[in-house]
Amino acid sequence: MRSFGTEQQSGAGIGNVQSQMLPSTFTDSQRKDEDGQPLTPAWKLLKSPRTATIIPAPMTFGQPFTGVDLGPSSMIEEGLPSQLSQLGWRIENNPEVDFATEGREAPGARNSEIVGSGAFKIAELVRANAGEGKLPLTLGGDHSISIGTLAGMLSNYPDLGVIWVDAHADLNTPEISGSGNMHGMPVGLCMEGMVEDEHLTESNPSRPIHLSYDIDAIDPASAPATGTAVRGGLTYREAHYVAERTANSGNLVGADIVELNPSLSDDKGVAETTQMGLAVVRSFMGESII
Numbered sequence: 001m002r003s004f005g006t007e008q009q010s011g012a013g014i015g016n017v018q019s020q021m022l023p024s025t026f027t028d029s030q031r032k033d034e035d036g037q038p039l040t041p042a043w044k045l046l047k048s049p050r051t052a053t054i055i056p057a058p059m060t061f062g063q064p065f066t067g068v069d070l071g072p073s074s075m076i077e078e079g080l081p082s083q084l085s086q087l088g089w090r091i092e093n094n095p096e097v098d099f100a101t102e103g104r105e106a107p108g109a110r111n112s113e114i115v116g117s118g119a120f121k122i123a124e125l126v127r128a129n130a131g132e133g134k135l136p137l138t139l140g141g142d143h144s145i146s147i148g149t150l151a152g153m154l155s156n157y158p159d160l161g162v163i164w165v166d167a168h169a170d171l172n173t174p175e176i177s178g179s180g181n182m183h184g185m186p187v188g189l190c191m192e193g194m195v196e197d198e199h200l201t202e203s204n205p206s207r208p209i210h211l212s213y214d215i216d217a218i219d220p221a222s223a224p225a226t227g228t229a230v231r232g233g234l235t236y237r238e239a240h241y242v243a244e245r246t247a248n249s250g251n252l253v254g255a256d257i258v259e260l261n262p263s264l265s266d267d268k269g270v271a272e273t274t275q276m277g278l279a280v281v282r283s284f285m286g287e288s289i290i
């Protein structure tokens, strides 16, 4: 049996990569993006100590597939809280939001009472935590949870900028939706009074930003375990680029990661998608890999 103890030889091989590296004068605080802005997130709108509140929201009634309610527990069991602690966050864990399972529905909006009362609970949690200067990190569940997160964030930050990373625009309303699935409606339902703004922070460099990240935005080659996967999605690198740029704005105040469905792929696909989800969250919470 071979041992990798102290008798290792120098040269290329296992265990001695560090000794092969040139010394570096390149520190993290010196990294700049193409506009000359520092690449180390500043989290300038959150209170110290920098705290994230994890809100597991296992909502399934905004879309037709079972299993998306297992998304939050999958990410938590695979180490999300400790991974964020390692990035310097103080973490508060909430129990899973308890959703109704029965309710009436309005024309054109399936399960609208369940989705609506669930969004109300989420909005209240998000509002309370954001109001204390913490970053609410809401784990879906399907994307209808963002009806609640946006409402909660907007009540604290009326000038909130929203970055919506998604394979779909989620701009439907009950009047125009073909399916009536409410995970396709959060942006549509919140659009009233919102303005489209190509340059979120140009007029106000301190504008708070909420990131709503749908795993279906990522190409199914990297994230197959989701309900409405679309070919030609974001590559691994693009998926992280969007997340890191958002973090590097220093203005992130809230985030959602949604639509991981561990019942819609084989074991390998589920593991890949879960790890991709965790990695994207770490990226928008300050880890730099791009």
Ligand SMILES: [Mn+2]
Residues within 6 Å of the ligand: 143, 166, 167, 168, 170, 183, 214
């Ligand atoms: Mn979506």
